[in-house]
Amino acid sequence: MSRIVHKFTRKVPHWQPRVTPVDLQEATEEQLDALQVTPSNTKVSDYVLTLAHDVESLKVRSPLFNAIMYDPGGMSRAERELGAIGASMVNRCIYCAAVHADRHAKLEKDTAVTDELFAKGEKADLSPRNRAIFDFARKLSESPVDAAPEDMAKLREAGLSDEEILDLILSAALFGWANRLMHVLGDPVRQEVPA
């Protein structure tokens, strides 16, 4: 038995698809190529097998995702994770929020920021720089027109460079994308151990 997780947590749940994922045994050459299945790597997640239904998108999405979250320069990795968390909290994507809160805590070697965010949401007590970053990500995620010139001004006041602001826009926007796959196509679940 499994139950759906409704509360934000850093403990990453299992993801259960609402549609039937591609069966690896029946995958086409193009799907296998996009899944990067090799004889030594045949373990593919249900999420990736679900996305393999649209193989053309899957193929281009992974390099884009990795470049936005991990390419060197610009904004720190932890701050990009904060952009991802802002979007995921707005869209209530419990799975994405868990994965990226966990990464944020590991990168920072500190759970204080994500503890505070999950406990108090937008009223969280954050440093001025984290506050500016989180608020911008949150508003851009609510609706593209919600982010206003004042929010941009706060990013500059907090000391963000143009390169860092661009990385924040990209990471928050990317999770506008990821949340609409994860949260829409499946449920975050925990396996219940029978008593």
Add this chain to the structure above:
Amino acid sequence: MSIFDSTTLKAAGIAQGPVAAAAETRTKIIEATQAAEDAVLSPRDPGAFPHDLRAALAARLATAGGEPALAERYLDKAGAMVALADPARDGVAEGFGTVVAFFDKAANRTRDIAAEDISSLQAEGIADADIVRLCELCAFMAYQLRVVAGLRLMKGEAA
């Protein structure tokens, strides 16, 4: 192709200045964004959603999201499906009522999506592969809209 010819930078009006310079440090990302746009708007295998229908839904989302310059670029490709680009129309007359209702909710009220929203598409006979295709289109557009809106704000220009 220069990154400044990409849909995203064109729609945001980025051609020179400090925002353009920042974008040039992320050339790979802008190029990959264009490749993703091509994959969701004009895939070789469009499944149940032909290119003109995809363009109409993309324009619909860009209009609802307050980005008319982006909407314009997709409207041009909406052909016979152009009626669906109007966010005020529900798509029922065109035979796409369930698809349009789902698309709007996934785009604009993402947090409210539940298992029933997916089962209602399945009940209409929409294949799982097409449900994934529809979500990818919606999800990519949500991303592109926010990149365009963010770049425009960076440049200090209202929509």
